[in-house]
Amino acid sequence: MTALWRNREFTLLWTSQSLSDLGTGVASLAFSLLVLVETGSAVRAGLVGTLSMVARLVIRLPGGVLVDRCDRRRVMVVCDSLRLAAFAVLTLAVFSGQVGLPLILVVTLIDSSAGAVFGAAEDAALRSIVPIEQVPAAVARNEARSYGTSLAGPPLGGFLFGLGHAVPFLSNAISYLVSVVAVLRIRKPLQGEREEQSQPYGAALAEGIGFVFAHPFLRALLLIAAPLNFAIGGVLFTVVVALQQNGTPPAVIGLTETIVAVGGLLGAVAAPALQSRLSVPSLVRGICWAAAVLVAGSALLISNIGAAVPLGLAVFLGPACTAALFGYQAAVTPDRLQGRVISIVMVAATSMAALAPVVGGVLLSSSSPSTAVLVFAASVVVSALTATFSTGIRGVEEIDLPGPVIPPAGVAE
Structure with a gap:
């Protein structure tokens, strides 16, 4: 079997999207800086970030249907062509001094919406360009790309903004x-054969939801991914607020997210080694229980920056768990449903993560930071119990990924 880095299609896609993700990280900070320069309003700067998150969440489900219905290569090309045009217009507007908040919001909406659809198409296309047994390693390398660009993007965005306000865009x-x-240079088709007659949107989405909830493994994936995302986001928010209340300098508080991101990056690099030594059930169970202990451990160090270290270690384990779960998801989901299944799982996970700061704020207003952390740690225990007792996770041991994948009873390929 060809090594993953010798896979022309995967390397071409991974390299180009590393640059694209870096550009997104650069623009995310530059958007906030541009709004502050143009309006002087922190509220309006926050509005840009909120619009981006809401757009990504809202577009995911229809985007999943679109990705399964249309040619994925064409979808990806159209999405990035729209983003290219939007940023070209924004660059000219900034350079000419004609930029305003409405244009910034429109570009943000286009960028976030097209980015969500592009991401769904890329994830759905992965098993078309990578052998099924290499999908977990490919997912881990995509995780490394995400963490690496999230670390490098904002500082680079600040530097480029200093050179000229239009440069980051x-x-x-x-x-x-x-x-x-x-994407145009990728030779392989990015999806299998399609049905000639497409379903109405509602029926197509219902089919995807039905498939997820009929499949024991995919049900377990929802119950593992959503609480984990919720806990990590909630504890990170709690640690930042607790440090601020204790008078910690802002520069030190900023290290919290850096520690977490570095943990994720190193974990993505180590993920293939962990996967090669442990079965999917053992890996997921071990990581979930270890994460529960580590997240709870942050409560003991909540008064100082050391609280970020157990959280960083928990995030270090995350990419291996993500790669194992989503690699197996790619194996058990028919190609024609990939986009919808991925979108459904991501909506559940990101919705929970979006609620974490709100829940954290409520907990901090009525209890101590340590108690808030322990509440979030309890949600990780939900993931760990699911990984331990779910028949969907136990059933993974019965399927050999390199061979034929057996769909659950009542679900046709």
Whole structure:
């Protein structure tokens, strides 16, 4: 079997999307800085970030249907062409001094919506360009890409914004141009054969939801991914607030997210080694229980920056768990349903993560930071119990990934 890095299609896609993700990270900070420069309003700067998150969440389900219904290569090219055009217009507007908040919000909406659809298409296409037994390793490398660009993007965005307010947006436009060219150069088809007659949107979405809830493994995936995302986001928020209340300097507080991101990056690098030594059930169970202990451990150090270390260690274990779960998801889901299944799981996970700061705020207003952390740790225990007792996770041992995948009873391939 060809090594993953010798897979032309995967390397082409991974490299181009690393540049694209870096451009997105650059633009995310530059958007906030641009709004502050143009309006002087922190509220309006926050509005841009909120709009981006809401757009991604709202578009995921219809995007999953679109990805399963249309040619994925065409979807990816159209999405990044739209983003290229939007940032080209924004660059010209900033350069000419004609930029305003409405244009910034429109570009943010286009970028976030098209990015969510592109991401669904990329994830759904993965098993078309990578042998099924290499999908977990490919997912882990995509995780490394995500953590790496999230670390490098904002500092680079600040530096480029200092060179010229239009420079970060121009660089992001160029990254989308590279992405379009790279996707067009991929030789393999990015999906299997399609049915001639497409379903109405409602029926197509219902089919995807029905498949997820009929499949024991996919049900377990929902109950593992959502609480984990909720806990990590909640504890990170709690630690930041607790440090601020204790008078910790802002520069030190900023290290919290850096520690967590570095943990994720190193974990993504180590994920293939963990996967090669443990079965999927053993890996997921071990990681979930270890994460529960580590997240709870943050409560003992909540008064100082050391609280970020157990959280960083928990995030270190995350990519191996993600790669194992989503690698297996790619194996048990028919190609024609990939986009919808991925979107449904991501909506559940990201919705829980979006609620974490709100829940954290409520907990901090009525109890101590340590108690808040322990509440979030309890949600990780839910993931761990699911991984331990779920028949969907135990059943993974009965299926050999390199061979034929057996769909659950009553679900036809």
